[in-house]
Amino acid sequence: MPANVLYGQAGGVTAVINASAHGVIQGVRHHRDHFGRIYAAREGIIGALREDLVDLEREDAASLDALRHTPGGAFGACRYDLGPLESHKHQYERLMEVFAAHDIGYFFYNGGGGSMVTAEKVHVAAQQMGYPLTVMGIPKTIDNDLAGTDTSPGFGSAAKYVATSVREAALDVASMAESSTKVFIMEVMGRHAGWLAAAGGLAQGRPDDAPQIVLFAERAFHRRAFMDRVREIVERVGYCVVVASEGLRDADGQFLSVAESSHVEDWIQLGGVAPNLAEMVRRDLDLKVHWALPDYLQRAAAHIGSATDVEQAAAVGERAVELAVAGENGRMPVIRRESDEPYEWSVDSVDLARIADVETTVPEAFIREDGYHITEAARRYLAPLIRGEARPPFINGLPDYARLGMFPVERRLPPYELDEQVAPQKGGKPA
Amino acid sequence: MPANVLYGQAGGVTAVINASAHGVIQGVRHHRDHFGRIYAAREGIIGALREDLVDLEREDAASLDALRHTPGGAFGACRYDLGPLESHKHQYERLMEVFAAHDIGYFFYNGGGGSMVTAEKVHVAAQQMGYPLTVMGIPKTIDNDLAGTDTSPGFGSAAKYVATSVREAALDVASMAESSTKVFIMEVMGRHAGWLAAAGGLAQGRPDDAPQIVLFAERAFHRRAFMDRVREIVERVGYCVVVASEGLRDADGQFLSVAESSHVEDWIQLGGVAPNLAEMVRRDLDLKVHWALPDYLQRAAAHIGSATDVEQAAAVGERAVELAVAGENGRMPVIRRESDEPYEWSVDSVDLARIADVETTVPEAFIREDGYHITEAARRYLAPLIRGEARPPFINGLPDYARLGMFPVERRLPPYELDEQVAPQKGGKPA
Known part of the structure; x- marks a missing residue:
């Protein structure tokens, strides 16, 4: 029986990270024979550690399709870093236990530079621990500071x-x-x-x-x-x-x-x-x-989403699945620009290790010499990225966003306490 | 020869005040025999005082039609109050001089409660000074605090x-x-x-x-x-x-x-x-x-404008013209609600004197008893007002808003200095 898929979201969310989730779901559907069930981890790696998973197979198709125009992170997105494998082996052991308990063979992690560090750590840990896991990063960030890609979805x-x-x-x-x-x-x-x-x-x-x-x-x-x-x-x-x-x-x-x-x-x-x-x-x-x-x-602001951005977000999600099907591992799909005008782009991929935690800034050539405005080169780069109007459906004058059932996957392991030093506060005064 | 029309905008602008301007322009077009040329005063009453007028007849039709979806006040909107007629007669004498110099017989003033005080003052002054002038107010305010109307365009x-x-x-x-x-x-x-x-x-x-x-x-x-x-x-x-x-x-x-x-x-x-x-x-x-x-x-935010709101803004502009054609004076068109669901409304009108400077607040029945949310009655009132998506055309990913030629009307009078105490600052340190 083919292995199951786990998808997670991390870091500051965007108007289109759910479009990437939709891309992953579509990709898995296109390769039904290759994959078992598809699950999502709640709050990204936190849910993976806590065995807090939801079963996407039980959602109705309309709700899943609505992800394509719904902002925020539908499954919860964490700010949570794993420790180094050497000093925090228990975190990785727990992850592999959870993966094993649910026959997870594929882990798709959707986030920014920091989250790609997490994805890479999980990738390396699985290899060292001999757990058969395909790990794919999926880029997102409104900051556009991810390396290795022409632009970041969001x-x-x-x-x-x-x-x-x-x-x-x-x-x-x-x-x-x-x-x-x-x-x-x-x-x-x-x-x-x-x-x-x-x-x-x-x-x-x-x-x-x-x-x-x-x-x-x-x-x-x-x-x-x-x-x-x-x-x-x-x-x-x-x-x-x-x-x-x-x-x-x-x-x-x-x-x-x-x-x-x-x-x-x-x-x-x-x-x-x-x-x-x-x-x-x-x-x-x-x-x-x-x-x-x-x-x-x-x-x-998905109500004024860029159609180009939504399309690219979905494309990197789908491509991540295709790369996994092709037997690749530890990689992240990226956007490659083929031409400015007409705007043409393709999806390529890079090693997670190459882009994790690297930030790119606005280059000299995009800032006017006096420092107070953008240059024509910047316009050529930026203009295509905002083109096209991606609009959600409206009901009674308001955008109608996805409401998922979030059906929990039955737990098979004892509860797990997150490490205290990075434990998120649960409301009220923190410890 | 029929008298000319002067239109002005005042007070905090909205996403749809230009739709009211468009309504006035359309109304005048429908009654070409009744009116001469249509002008706009720059910065509302300030432009009327300074004889700073633009000729809308010289704008091309496409630019004028674009007013219907363009936010802000295309002709400039002032925060400027006229003094009482008794103590500031010179202001009104100047206004009537400007009106006479340009054969203005109709003054349409588009603003909120404070601006309606100005409109009413001009109305009363013209009558007392024997100048033949039809004055119509046109409501607008995002604050929804205008009296006499079910809601305020904007x-x-x-x-x-x-x-x-x-x-x-x-x-x-x-x-x-x-x-x-x-x-x-x-x-x-x-x-x-x-x-x-x-x-x-x-x-x-x-x-x-x-x-x-x-x-x-x-x-x-x-x-x-x-x-x-x-x-x-x-x-x-x-x-x-x-x-x-x-x-x-x-x-x-x-x-x-x-x-x-x-x-x-x-x-x-x-x-x-x-x-x-x-x-x-x-x-x-x-x-x-x-x-x-x-x-x-x-x-x-005209990119997420309410279609209902745009329609009502245009309707009160058009109705102001029709009231003037019908020989009314010193009035303001208002929105009357006929039913909540299905939402039906009509345009009525009230005396300027009745609504000038009166503010309405959210009624008790719309605030939940504990004070922390709205009631069902509030939902019934509010829901229809945001219904329908009024969207501007987009070019290269950005809304394409009206750019008027703003053709100045030739001056026929000596320059006028605005009263110092209320003179707007021109940049740099004020006096």
Whole structure:
């Protein structure tokens, strides 16, 4: 009897990670003879450790198909790292016990750079421990910082949300600038890479259109130069729209979100570049400012999903299955760009070991020389990624997202306590 | 020769105020024999005072039609009040001079409660000064606080954005709560009325779905009771999503945005209920919290516009013209609800004097007895307003919004200096 499949999600979720899940499910269906049942681990590797699995075979087809347009991680996505095999062998022994108890022969792990470290660890551990396991990584991250791939599924949809939102809010600001707000600052995700800020730059159709300024995590923030620029733009255009990376830092490498708000306890944890920049603009230029911080809205906005992104997310999920069928192991499908215009892409794959925990940032060639906007090269790269409108069905004016039955797989092992040092808090005060 | 028409926009703009402009333009086209040319005042009453007019007859039809799906105020919208006629007669004399110089016989003013005060003042002044002028108000506000109408154009689209965004972000939070964020707070507009917070409540499909808590501007915030509720929900459901009105106040009537952040100069101006609530949750419950503050994004999101809202916005614009043709004066078209389900509505009208500067809040019957959610009556009222998806055309992955030529009407009068006390700042330091 063919071995069963276990699928898991990890790390910050996206608008399209469930489309990858759907791709895996479709792939398994196309090779019914090759696989047994398909299960999902709840909360990724945590569910695998806890033997907390759900049986996807029992879900109805319509619910599973709805995954293709449903944001978030339908099976729960953890932030949880496995320890090194040498010092944390018990974790891997437990995993192999769970896999063995449920005849798991295939483990598909859908996540970002950190999660690929986990996938690679499981891959290596299974080999060393002699457990027959095929491990495949499936890429996702809105940060677009995964190595080895032209883009990361999840980024295109977040980028489309950011560019659309900036364009829309700018129309609002432009119409009222004469007697109200003159500067608008939108903070976007990207702690170490300014990819989403760069995407905001796409909203600028003509010179002087908003956003007039893009602040990259890759460039040091110089308050005075920034203020001079804002003042000049407000005087000339009437208003100024700024898109800022949450990871913006000053010349000393200090995060902007810390610099001005260290008096507000813990604020750094939650972002705050936009309110800080706003406060500086008010102090230095005495202009009326508004700011927005969409936070999770930008990575969950399937209602304005990029069709290209959804298609790629599903494609890497399907390809992971095909690679497994072809007998490959320890690999991750990636997007390869064939041409910018017309946009053509294919799916390739790389070794997990090669991409795990490597981050890519916005290259020099994509940042305008003065550091305050994107280049034409950046536009050529970014534009195709947000193309096409992937829309969920709406019922009564609201998007209708998947509701799975989440049928538990019967446990066959004793309960397992997660290691304390990395145990997630269950609500209330943590230990 | 028939008199010319002047259209103006005022107050906080919306995703559909331009659809009302389009309705006015369509109405005038349908009665070509009754009207001369149609002009728009730039920045509303400011443009009327400054003789800063644009000629809509010179725009091409496609650009004007694109107004129907373009957010923001295409002609500029001011926050500018006229003084009382007794003490500021010069303002009204100037207005009548401008109107006379351009044969303006019809003034359509598109705005909220405050702007209707302006419209009514112009109406009364024209009558007292013997200038033959038909004045019509056209309602708009995302706050839904206008009197005399079942709903205000602009609210439905903002409501759809808020409910959609909450539903989406909640899927993100739900999927990661086990090992990451457990509480998510989204701040929505509404300084004096909790209508948009109430709209967020629509995202809850089943009991225990997000948002689990709605905080209304109409209810005093009690920290301890709120924290008890958040803790209970996190323990039972695993996470808690809160939608909070920016106008939330404590039992002493103090704005939450002030209470915790008075040490950050001017912060109150920019909102900050969400970060403050987040800080309190962290301190009191020691839970990981995220928050979002979409600010202008929520009132400019034409990409997720409500079809019902767009239709009503256009209808009140067209009706204003028809009322003028019928010889009425000093009135504002309003939406009348005929039935909830199926949703049926008609356009009625009220005297400007009756609705100017009157605000409506969320009624008792719409707020659950415990104060933390909406009732079934609220759902019956709100649900039809967000129904239908009004989508702009997309080009290269981004919404394609109207770009007007904004052809200036030749000036015939000497320049006019706006009164200093209410003069808008032009950038840089104000006087």
